[in-house]
Amino acid sequence: MAALTLLRRGSAPARLLSGTLNARNPCIGATQGCHLRRHFSNNKILVELDEASGVAIMKLNNPPVNSLSLELLTEFCITIEKLEMDRSCRGVILTSAAPKIFSAGLDITEMCGKSAEHYAAFWRAVQELWLTLYGSNMVTIAAINGTSPAAGCLMAMCCDFRIMADNPKYTIGLNETQLGIVAPFWFKDTMTNILGHRLTEQSLQLGQMYTTPEALKIGLVDQLVPEDKVQSTAAAVICNWLAVPAHARQITKSMMRKQNIERLVNHREADIDNFVNFIGKDSIQKSLQVYMDRLKQRKQ
Numbered sequence: 406m407a408a409l410t411l412l413r414r415g416s417a418p419a420r421l422l423s424g425t426l427n428a429r430n431p432c433i434g435a436t437q438g439c440h441l442r443r444h445f446s447n448n449k450i451l452v453e454l455d456e457a458s459g460v461a462i463m464k465l466n467n468p469p470v471n472s473l474s475l476e477l478l479t480e481f482c483i484t485i486e487k488l489e490m491d492r493s494c495r496g497v498i499l500t501s502a503a504p505k506i507f508s509a510g511l512d513i514t515e516m517c518g519k520s521a522e523h524y525a526a527f528w529r530a531v532q533e534l535w536l537t538l539y540g541s542n543m544v545t546i547a548a549i550n551g552t553s554p555a556a557g558c559l560m561a562m563c564c565d566f567r568i569m570a571d572n573p574k575y576t577i578g579l580n581e582t583q584l585g586i587v588a589p590f591w592f593k594d595t596m597t598n599i600l601g602h603r604l605t606e607q608s609l610q611l612g613q614m615y616t617t618p619e620a621l622k623i624g625l626v627d628q629l630v631p632e633d634k635v636q637s638t639a640a641a642v643i644c645n646w647l648a649v650p651a652h653a654r655q656i657t658k659s660m661m662r663k664q665n666i667e668r669l670v671n672h673r674e675a676d677i678d679n680f681v682n683f684i685g686k687d688s689i690q691k692s693l694q695v696y697m698d699r700l701k702q703r704k705q
């Protein structure tokens with residue numbers, strides 16, 4: 406259904422080819438003071454679209470930790486698609502409205518004690534998020550202003566560029582094995598394209614969460630900046646990306662990501678069956694329950 410914008414639209418979409426004003430650098434308008442800002446929000450996602458620059462700031466807003474519930478996942482995809490269809494939007498900065506947490510990853514309660522039908526609907530929504538974000542034509546910049554485990558890290562990895570707040574308390578990584586679960590092949594593929602095979606293998610087996618200097622060193626994030634500079638740096642970086650001729654950048658992005666996207670599209674139903682069977686196992690349910698109990702005990 407949604408997703409696969411890159412593949413569906415194939416080459417450069419008409420909306421970008423027909424753009425005239427500031428086609429070379431759409432951020433120019435923003436610096437000339439002609440700010441037209443549109444705000445819209447669903448329950449869990451806040452959006453501010455600056456029509457002058459063509460940049461939307463999309464904030465995850467699901468307190469306390471931005472866990473990715475079915476509701477949030479659904480709203481996320483609707484928002485990206487809406488922005489994708491909006492002629493005035495060319496790029497998205499993805500960030501968090503929560504202090505200190507970018508996203509805690511998938512909402513574990515959606516994967517515990519529910520029916521097979523629920524697990525299937527949930528997993529389809531997780532797939533949809535990946536397809537929509539990873540396959541977006543827009544420039545996507547992750548402004549990672551907090552800790553970002555598992556699917557939180559996946560969301561950041563789907564973006565074209567990652568800027569993280571240089572805070573010693575923040576970590577990022579795919580920690581699934583620490584929960585007794587397994588990152589699926591498309592999480593793995595996304596990380597492999599960033600880190601390479603060896604490092605991804607090690608990272609996934611250990612369920613490694615990286616500190617910010619470690620994440621920068623291995624290339625999991627592209628830039629570390631002081632916490633109060635995350636948004637301004639993201640705004641500057643996205644201007645550079647938007648200055649590249651859109652059709653050429655999009656075709657290149659499509660060329661780099663197409664294979665991974667097709668792999669999930671072609672195995673989507675089998676991947677859902679796999680998830681439902683896996684997550685429904687007593688042993689896996691027990692692992693998740695133990696993990697949730699530990700999270701709660703940490704506070705006592």
Ligand SMILES: CC/C=C\C/C=C\C/C=C\CCC/C=C/C(=O)SCCNC(=O)CCNC(=O)[C@H](O)C(C)(C)COP(=O)(O)OP(=O)(O)OC[C@H]1O[C@@H](n2cnc3c(N)ncnc32)[C@H](O)[C@@H]1OP(=O)(O)O
Nearest residue numbers: 472509510511512513514554555556586587589680683700
């Ligand atoms: C053969 C098989 C082959 C292939 C496999 C097939 C299919 C694949 C199968 C499975 C794949 C699943 C992929 C899963 C991806 C995920 O994203 S899983 C989620 C991983 N996330 C985490 O591990 C993060 C856990 N949370 C934390 O570490 C911390 O909460 C935090 C560092 C994010 C924040 O710390 P604090 O600020 O100290 O906040 P609290 O810990 O007190 O949390 C507040 C509140 O929120 C609850 N919570 C935290 N995280 C989650 C979550 N992810 N989901 C749901 N709820 C969460 C936490 O319990 C607290 O609740 P209360 O106690 O206040 O009720």
